[in-house]
Structures are given as C-alpha cells and as structure tokens.
Amino acid sequence: xxPPHDLxxxxxxxxxxxxxxxxxxxxxxxxxxxxxxxxxxxxGMRTSGRTRGPYCLIGVCHECLVEIDGLANQxxxxxxxxxxxxxxxxxxLRRLTEEDGPREP
Amino acid sequence: xxxxxxxxxxxxIVGGGVVGASIAYxxxxxxxxxxxxxxxxxxxxxxxxxxxMISISNKGFNNLxxxxxxxxxxxxxxxxxxxxxxQTGIDPAFDLKGKIYLSVGDAEFAAHTEKxxxxxxxxxxxxxxxxxNQADLQHMLGxxxxxxxxxxxxxxxxxxxxxxxxxxxxLLNAIQRHGGWILRDHRVDRIEHQGGMFTxxxxxxxxxxxxxxxxxxxxxxxxASQVGISVKVRPQRGQMMVTERVEQSFPYPISGLLRQNPxxxxxxxxxxxxxxxDDRTTVSVLKSLARKAVxxxxxxxxxxxxxxxxxxxxxxxxxxxxxxxxxxxxxAFVITCHSGITLAALHERLLPxxxxxxxxDALLExxxxxxxxxxxxx
Numbered sequence: 001x002x003p004p005h006d007l008x009x010x011x012x013x014x015x016x017x018x019x020x021x022x023x024x025x026x027x028x029x030x031x032x033x034x035x036x037x038x039x040x041x042x043x044g045m046r047t048s049g050r051t052r053g054p055y056c057l058i059g060v061c062h063e064c065l066v067e068i069d070g071l072a073n074q075x076x077x078x079x080x081x082x083x084x085x086x087x088x089x090x091x092x093l094r095r096l097t098e099e100d101g102p103r104e105p
Numbered sequence: 106x107x108x109x110x111x112x113x114x115x116x117x118i119v120g121g122g123v124v125g126a127s128i129a130y131x132x133x134x135x136x137x138x139x140x141x142x143x144x145x146x147x148x149x150x151x152x153x154x155x156x157x158m159i160s161i162s163n164k165g166f167n168n169l170x171x172x173x174x175x176x177x178x179x180x181x182x183x184x185x186x187x188x189x190x191x192q193t194g195i196d197p198a199f200d201l202k203g204k205i206y207l208s209v210g211d212a213e214f215a216a217h218t219e220k221x222x223x224x225x226x227x228x229x230x231x232x233x234x235x236x237x238n239q240a241d242l243q244h245m246l247g248x249x250x251x252x253x254x255x256x257x258x259x260x261x262x263x264x265x266x267x268x269x270x271x272x273x274x275x276l277l278n279a280i281q282r283h284g285g286w287i288l289r290d291h292r293v294d295r296i297e298h299q300g301g302m303f304t305x306x307x308x309x310x311x312x313x314x315x316x317x318x319x320x321x322x323x324x325x326x327x328x329a330s331q332v333g334i335s336v337k338v339r340p341q342r343g344q345m346m347v348t349e350r351v352e353q354s355f356p357y358p359i360s361g362l363l364r365q366n367p368x369x370x371x372x373x374x375x376x377x378x379x380x381x382x383d384d385r386t387t388v389s390v391l392k393s394l395a396r397k398a399v400x401x402x403x404x405x406x407x408x409x410x411x412x413x414x415x416x417x418x419x420x421x422x423x424x425x426x427x428x429x430x431x432x433x434x435x436x437a438f439v440i441t442c443h444s445g446i447t448l449a450a451l452h453e454r455l456l457p458x459x460x461x462x463x464x465x466d467a468l469l470e471x472x473x474x475x476x477x478x479x480x481x482x483x
Contacts, residue, residue, distance in 0.1 A: 047368075062349075062411070073349045073409065093352040093369045098250065098404045 016085040025081040032057060032064050032077035035087075043076055044090040065090050112286060114140035116460060117305055117314040119293045119328055120321030122152035123269070123445040124452060126276035128318055128460070130189075131453035133283030137461060140285065140312060142305055144292040149323050149340065149384060152445065154416025156345060156374045157269035158358060159447045162204065162234050162261035166220070170471035171425050172228055175444070177468055178451035179263060185450035186267070192282060195275035198367060201265035205245065206360040207258040207401050214256035221259055234261040249354045252401050266358050268366065269446055276449075288312075293321075296331040298434050303332075318460060320440045322419040323382075333433030336474060338441055340382055340417035344390050345374030349409045355402065363398055371408060373398045376415075386413045418443040422477055428456070428465070429474045439474075 011026040018035060025034035032054040035043060042051045043066050054064040057077045064076040068087050072094035076087070116132050118125045121143030132139045161179050165172030179201060186199035208214035218236050225232045236259045243251050245260060277287060288309055295306040296317065303317035319328045322338070329336050350369030358364035365371045376390045391413055399406050419441055421427050426442030438460055442448055451468070459465045 073351075093350050096249065096351045096354045096404050096408065098407070 014081050014083050016081055016083070016087060018087045019089055023087075027081070029081055030057075030077055031066065031068070031079045031081055031085075031087055032075075034081050035076065042089070047092060112140060112288075112312055114138050114286075114312065114314040116140075116316040116318060117142060117303065117312055118318045118320060119296075119305060120144075120319065120324065121277075121287055121289070122150060122320070122322055123273055123276065123449060124152075124322070124440060124442065125318070125320035126152075126273065126280060127445070127449040127452040128320060128440065128456050129280045129285055130276050130283070131457040132460065133280050133285040134453075135457045135461065137457070138284065139280065140314070141280065141287040142291045142293050142307060142312065143287065143289050144321075144324065145290055149382065149417045151322060151416045151418055151443070152273050153270070154343075154345075154384075154414055155269050155446060156343070156361075156364070156372060157267050157272075157446055158204070158361075158364070159199075159201065159265040159267060160204070160444070161263040161447070162224070162232070163360070164444075164447075166224060166227070168425060168471075169227060170468075172232075174426070174451065174468050174472070175447055176231060176263070178448045179265065181450035181454050182265070182267075185453055189272075189275045189279055193275045193278040195271055195278055197272035197275050198268040199265065199272075200267075201262075203260055203262040203357055204264035204360055205242065205258060205260050205357045207242070207251075207255050207362075209252075209254045209256065209400060211256045214258070217259065218257070233263055234259055245357065246355050246402075249402055249404055252399075252403050255401055260357070264358070266364055267446060272446065272449065293328060296328060296437075298332070298437070301436070303434070303437060316436045316438075316460060318438045318440060322441065323417060325419070325439060325441045329439045332431045332437035332439070334429055334431050334437070334439045334474065336427055336429070336439055336441065337422050338419045339379075339422075341420045341443070342378040342380050342384060342415050342417055343375040344378070344386050344394065344413065344415040345372060345376075346391060346394065346410050346413040347372050348405075349411055351408060354404065359401065362394075362401070370411070371405070373405075373410075382417070384415045384417050386415050425476075426472050427474060428459075428469045428472045430459075430465075 007028045014025045023038050041053045044052045052063045055061045059078040065073050066076045067090050068074040115137045116139050118129045118141045121141040129139045161175045164175040190196045208217045221234050238257050242258050291307045291309045293305045293307040297304045302313045304313045325338050348371040429439045431437040455466045
C-alpha cells in the first residue's frame, strides 16, 4: 500500500467488481473502505449462515474475508484497490489445493 | 480480613488454571464450597496456550502407572465433557477420534514400528495402536496428499482432542454455577496454618479454609514450601501457530504437530525447549515446525499463518504428575502436572474425594513425591 503523499491529487478514480456490481473507488484506499463507502455492509457469510462485514479495519478480526481474483480468505481491509480487480463475497471456507502457491500478504 | 460470607470455603484452590479448575469443579459438584485464588492473566499460563490434545498412546512408555492414569482419564472424558456441556452450554468439543502418527524416512518408521510393538508388550490388551503403510495412511487422510518422504506411520484410537479454551471457560462457568467463587489478580504470597485452618494472604486480603490445594503450575514450588512440601517444577517452552480457515482437510490430528479445528483453522505445533522463563516465539523454531508440517502434508504450503504464540509447560523433575498431601500440615495438597487437558476428567473425578478426606485412589498412589530421590514430602 503506498503512503498517501505518493498519491495523485485529486486521486485517480478506480473501478472494480464486487460480485456483479461495479464499485467506484479512489486510488490508495482499501477494498473494505471502498465497499463501505458504496453502502456495502455485508461482504461474506460464515458456514453457519451468519453474515459478516468489515469490522476492525486493521487486519486483525478477519471479519471482512473476501475472494479477490480467485483467491479466497483475503482481508478486504488491508488490500488496496486495483483497477478491474474482481472481488466476490465469500460464503464458504477456502479450498485447500496444492496449486495455490505461497501468497503475498 | 476481607473474608466475608461470599468468600467462605471448605477448600481453597491456589491456582486457577485448567488443573485447579478441574479439581474445583469436581469439589463443587460434590457439594463442597470452593474458592479459587488466581494470579494475573498475564502470568505464564499453559491453560491459555496449549494444543488441546488428549494423548494416551504415547504416555508412560517407561512408567506403566502413568499410562494407566492417562488411559483412565480418557475413559472418564466422554461423561465429563457431556456433563460440562449440559450444565454450562459450553461445548469443550471433546472427540476421542484417534490420532495419526507419521514417520519421515525409513529409519524413523522402523524405530516407530518397534516402539509401538514394545508399547503393546508392556501395556497389554488396552494398548491399541496399528502400524500403517503409506497407502493405508493416504486412505485415512482422504483427499489431502501425503508427503513423499513419509515412509509410514500408525493410528491409535486411544487418543483424541478438545478445544482447550472452551474447556477452560466451561470449567470456570460450571464452578460458579455450583456456587464456587473465583478471585483473579490475587497472587497468594503467603500461606499460614493455625488451628486447623489454612490462610492464604494476597493482594485482595486473606482467605481461610480447612483444606487448601496448591495447583499453581510454575508458581507451585514457592507455595508448596510454605506447607512443608518440597517440589521442583521447571518451565518447558512450546511454540505453536494457527492458520487461516480452510475447508476440512484431514480428519485426524497428527501427533504433536497438526490438528484442524471445526471452524477450519489448522494448528501447527509444538516445540519442546528448555529456555527458562521465556515465553517468546522465535522465527527459527516456527520455521522448522512449518517445514515439518509441509513435509507431511504439502498442501499446507499455501496456507497463511495468522498467529503464533508460545506457552510454558510446568514440568516436574521426572515429567510425571505430583499428587501429594502435606505430612506436616494435613489438609494441604500439592497437585501439578503438564498434561492438564488429558488428565482433566480424572482430576475432576478422582481428586475431590481424596482432598475431602477420603482414600487416595490407587491410580494416584504411584504419584506421590516419595518417588523422587531429592524430594522430601516433609
């Protein structure tokens, strides 16, 4: 994530997909803040059926897990928005496959 | 004296970890008035940092009495767990599902095979533990692929697991439901004995009871010396980590190394280190644990580690539990062990009668301090 003084003024507009919805965001903000600013409160569901959404916004509580570009268990609150990224509500547990290599945080 | 009506007790327990809480629960269920005096939450607490395994098949290779003790506890666990759940609504998630052992390399597998055979000879009919080849293991594990260097392993249906924090909170809840009380941040610094009463002095005042149990883990030796019992307990560090939640990937815990919790997190543990009173984590040890895990189940390579921690096991000199009543001050008991989860059900069931003046169960007899050469039980 780049520090704010590095960002363009005024900030560049970025758009990404949240399920089938187009979300407008500013460069440098996180997926979670962009979703909250667009009125999206629910970003996933536990296997128990309980809904969940961004809560702590500092990467600790893991309530905002979403699938980003095919990778599950991504914390929306510590992932910076990128143009055309595909974000999906996560409704189940991440599948464990050997194909996924080690991932950057 | 702040010892008002609400803090009366037939038995005081000094130390509010899983061991003290299991005893207190058993005492309270017997109708005794019981009070727990616990020190600070920030103290070394194996009860808050352990792996939660109920291990039988690797206990007491050189001490059959210890195997029998652990085995008896595992037989008591089902009823202990269901009663606790019914009384408190907190499910300790006990499951005696068995445990897999994995050997990396032929030499390790050969040594493991020989050890299991010798165990069976020593223990006899109660010892159930089957050696398995790679194909058997793969079949038991299901779709997650076994690492290529795993030469073989075994499965013992004697073992199981629980969720240690739920067990702990369930115990504390149950004690209070039975009228017991728990005082936190109350470090007991002095124990006195007068007129058949023990008085424990600490930050919140002084509390008295005719019987007193010291189950204070690493804090035990200092307190025990005040009731005429000399016992040594040393810290042994265990580091572990927990991963992100993933779908259920392996159905059985893998000895001393891996377990997957019902909500999907995988716990990877546990080191055994003699580093004194230091409960920090180290990158080198965590790295070697992660490497061992990936060597056995390569798919774990992609799983993110969310949290690492360490806890200190309270180890007695010979590693076995100590159940000792003071000869100098009858009514004062010292109880310490490092397998507080495995032995929780046995502690709840067998210790209260003895503490309340009854006979010491034959299973507990071998675990007095008399066995330790340098120890004097006064």
